[in-house]
Amino acid sequence: MAGTANAAAKSEMIDLTNLSPDQLMQIKQEFEQEMTNIQDSLSTLHSCKAKYAGSKDALEAFQPDWENRQILVPLTSSMYVPGRIKDLNNFVIDIGTGYYIEKDLQGSKDYFKRRVEYVQEQIEKIEKIHLQKTRFLNSVIGVLEMKQAAALKMIQQQQQQQQQKRAPSLRRKNSFDDVAHTVKARLTCGLPVRALSLSLSLSLALAVVYVQSARCPLGRSRGACIV
Structure with a gap:
C-alpha cells in the first residue's frame, strides 16, 4: 500500500502541460482503470467488515441461559436444519483458506473485534490513495480539455483565414x-x-x-x- 501511495505522489509531480493530448488520454485511461480496481477493493473490504461485525454482534447478544436452546443450523445459504446449543463457551471460527480455530466466548469476541479494526484501517488507507488518484485524474482531465479546446480554436481560426x-x-x-x-x-x-x-x-x-x-x-x- 505504501508503494502505491508513493507512486501516486510522484505522479502528481508531473508537469501535465508539457504532455500531448494523446499522452494525457493514455494517462486518463490508466488512472480510470486503477480507480475501478480500487473501488472493487473497497467493496470487498466493506463486505468483510460487515461480516466480521455481524459475527461480533451475534456474540455480544449471546446469553448464558441459552444452553439447550433450539436454533436453526445453516447447511447452505438458503437451507437450515434444527439444532440445540450444547456448549455455551466453545466456538469454531472460520479464519479463511479452509482453516478453523476453536475459542471461548470472550476470545471469539476479541478475535472479531480485532478483525473489524484491522479491516477498517485498510479501508482508510485505500480511501486516502483513492482521494489522491481522484485529484490527479481531475487535473489530467482539466488539462486535456484545455488542450482540446485550444486545438479546436486553432482549427476554427485556420478555417476563417481560408x-x-x-x-x-x-x-x-x-x-x-x-x-x-x-x-x-x-x-x-x-x-x-x-x-x-x-x-x-x-x-x-x-x-x-x-x-x-x-x-x-x-x-x-x-x-x-x-x-
Missing part, C-alpha cells in the same frame, strides 16, 4: 455575374439596338476598369499594370 482568402475571388466573380445579369435583363425588356449596344459597352468598360483597379493597387503607374 474563407477570407477566397472572398476577393468571389467578389470579382459576382461583379461579372452582375454585368451579365444586367445585359440579359435589358434584352428581355426589348430596348433598342443602339441603346442596348451603348449599355453593353458601358457595362464592359466598367468591368475592365474594375479588373484593372483590382490588378493595379494605388500608387503604381497605369502602364506598369497593363497585362
